[in-house]
Amino acid sequence: xxxxxxxxxxxxxxxxETLYQVARREGNSIPTLCYDDRLAPxxxxxxxxxxxxxxxxxxxxxxxxxxxxxxxxxxxxALEEHRRTLIDLVQSENPTGVEVDPLRGAxxxxxxxxxxxxxxxxxxxxxxTSGRSRHDDPNPMILRDYxxxxxxxxxxxxxxxxxxxxxxxxxxxxxATRITTEFDGFLEGSACTFCGQxxxxxxxxxxxxxxxxxxxxxxxxxxxxRSICPYxxxxxxxxxxxxxxxxxxxxxxxxxxxxxxALCVKGQFAWEWVQHPDRLKEPLVRKDGELVxxxxxxxxxRAAEGLARxxxxxGRHAIYAVASGRAPHESAYTVQKLVRTCFQSNQVDNxxxx
Numbered sequence: 385x386x387x388x389x390x391x392x393x394x395x396x397x398x399x400x401e402t403l404y405q406v407a408r409r410e411g412n413s414i415p416t417l418c419y420d421d422r423l424a425p426x427x428x429x430x431x432x433x434x435x436x437x438x439x440x441x442x443x444x445x446x447x448x449x450x451x452x453x454x455x456x457x458x459x460x461x462a463l464e465e466h467r468r469t470l471i472d473l474v475q476s477e478n479p480t481g482v483e484v485d486p487l488r489g490a491x492x493x494x495x496x497x498x499x500x501x502x503x504x505x506x507x508x509x510x511x512x513t514s515g516r517s518r519h520d521d522p523n524p525m526i527l528r529d530y531x532x533x534x535x536x537x538x539x540x541x542x543x544x545x546x547x548x549x550x551x552x553x554x555x556x557x558x559x560a561t562r563i564t565t566e567f568d569g570f571l572e573g574s575a576c577t578f579c580g581q582x583x584x585x586x587x588x589x590x591x592x593x594x595x596x597x598x599x600x601x602x603x604x605x606x607x608x609x610r611s612i613c614p615y616x617x618x619x620x621x622x623x624x625x626x627x628x629x630x631x632x633x634x635x636x637x638x639x640x641x642x643x644x645x646a647l648c649v650k651g652q653f654a655w656e657w658v659q660h661p662d663r664l665k666e667p668l669v670r671k672d673g674e675l676v677x678x679x680x681x682x683x684x685x686r687a688a689e690g691l692a693r694x695x696x697x698x699g700r701h702a703i704y705a706v707a708s709g710r711a712p713h714e715s716a717y718t719v720q721k722l723v724r725t726c727f728q729s730n731q732v733d734n735x736x737x738x
Contacts, residue, residue, distance in 0.1 A: 388454035403445035403456055404432055412458050415467055415498055417474065418536045419446050420585050421638065422546055422645055429474075429536060431467050431498075434458045442466070468502040474534050475499055475506030477513055482532065484589040486606060487596040487625070490635045494587035495534065514559040515590070523571045525578050525653045527592035535561050539582035539591055546646060551576040563590075580652035584636060584645065595653050596625065596633030604628040610637065613651040614710045618642055620651055631658055695727055704731045 385396045390407060397406045402425060407414050418429040427444035434445045437455040442463065445456075457463070474495065484496050499506070514535070518528035537554060540563065544550050551574045555564045565574035583591045604627035613620040621640030625633035634655045638645040657663065667683035668675040678686075694702050705723045707716040716734060723732045 386450070386452045388450055388452065388456060390456050391458055397450040401450050403434055403436075403443075403448050403450055403454075406450050407434070407445060407456075407458050414445055414458050415501070416446060417494065417498070417534065417587050418538060420538055420542065422585075423538065423541050424545065426537070426541070429470070431470055433463065433466065435460060435463065464502075468504065471498055471502045471504040472506070472508040475504045476509040476511065477515070477534050478506060478532055478588065484532070485597065485600045487600050487633055488527070488583070488589035488592035489586050490584040490638070491587050492589035492592065496588075512559050514561055516562055518570075521570045521572075523578070523594075525594055525649075526571060526576075526580070526583055527594045527597065528571070529590050529592060530563060532588045532590035533563060534588055534590075535563075536587060538585045538587065539563060542581045542585045543576075547577065547579055547581055549575045549577055549579075552582065578649040578653065579647060580636070580649070581646055584638075593633060593653075595656065599627065599630070599632035602627045602630060602632055604630075606632070608635070613647065615648070615650045615654075617709045620647055622647060622651060624655075631655060691727075700727045700729050701731060703727045703729055705733075707732065707734045709735045 385398065387394050387396050388406070389395075390410060390412070393410075395406060395410050404414060404416070404419070404425075414432045414434070416429060416432040418426050419432065425444075425446040427447040430444060432445045433442035434448075435442050435457040436448070445458070478495070484492050486493055498504075513531075515530040515533040517530045521528050535554075540552050540554055543552050551571070552563055552565055554561060555568075556562055565571060565576070567573075571578070580593065583593050586592075607626050608623040609626065611622060611624050613622050620643035621637035622643075623635045623637055624631060625635065634647075634652060636643060636645050636647040636652065667678045667680055669678040669683055669686050670676075691703060703723060705719050707719040720732045723729050
């Protein structure tokens with residue numbers, strides 16, 4: 385395995401790794417704003433620059449491949465002053481003092497944390513700002529608060545490179561640069577599928593999860609619990625956000641083996657049904673024309689009697705079962721076993737089958 389010198393230490397690397405990847409693996413916290421593991425390195429923000437012996441100027445570590453024998457410095461007084469100046473410039477684009485609620489997105493506090501790290505208040509280069517929020521967009525899922533936008537283009541790139549939608553793009557130049565859709569319309573009228581990947585990659589909260597933000601005033605500490613999306617059989621990993629006993633949001637797991645940080649519109653935004661007041665919490669059976677609470681034994685006996693009555697009256701082919709794609713494999717097996725063994729029928733299907 386090849387080696388290079390990073391901050392005075394010999395470290396190994398594999399062919400094809402960038403200096404940023406090597407440094408991060410070694411526990412080095414090189415800052416960046418335009419970087420996302422899922423996207424091709426861009427080197428636009430220039431926060432991740434490092435010094436390499438023999439190079440005339442600092443280079444972006446996210447786009448520079450590691451080479452045998454390189455001598456790299458990831459931190460120096462000159463580099464830290466360079467990064468502080470860049471953060472001050474970026475902060476001047478944002479309203480000073482705005483607190484970004486982590487419910488906006490998985491990486492919404494990246495800029496805020498870097499501003500705290502480098503002591504940037506956003507006033508050093510105060511002046512003109514860019515961005516124009518679209519609070520008039522009626523969609524109930526994605527907040528378009530472009531006053532917080534720093535034109536890192538991560539949202540545009542994840543929409544194109546990961547989702548393949550190309551629903552959002554960039555228009556204008558200089559301070560007129562802004563994120564937009566085709567014909568500057570609403571998201572509902574664009575190619576957007578509301579997967580939410582743009583929300584989860586945004587480092588400033590300019591794009592936010594409106595469903596989750598309904599709960600931003602909920603008391604309690606924000607906690608994340610790893611789980612699996614129940615909507616289909618793909619098995620996307622996600623983190624369920626809670627405050628106390630209440631679910632306040634859902635985020636895709638960036639390290640999920642099946643989804644790699646992606647979710648569909650249902651997995652990302654359709655979670656509030658879990659705690660809806662109309663959700664059934666116990667079995668109900670109909671008595672005298674009214675649905676009333678019952679025990680599981682009574683409900684199962686009633687269901688068995690009904691199925692047997694249909695079979696006896698109309699024959700075994702009157703029974704048809706559809707297994708849920710949200711159920712585990714054991715439940716699907718049990719359904720087909722019930723139909724084939726108890727009713728001698730092969731009329732069983734699954735809603736996941738296209």
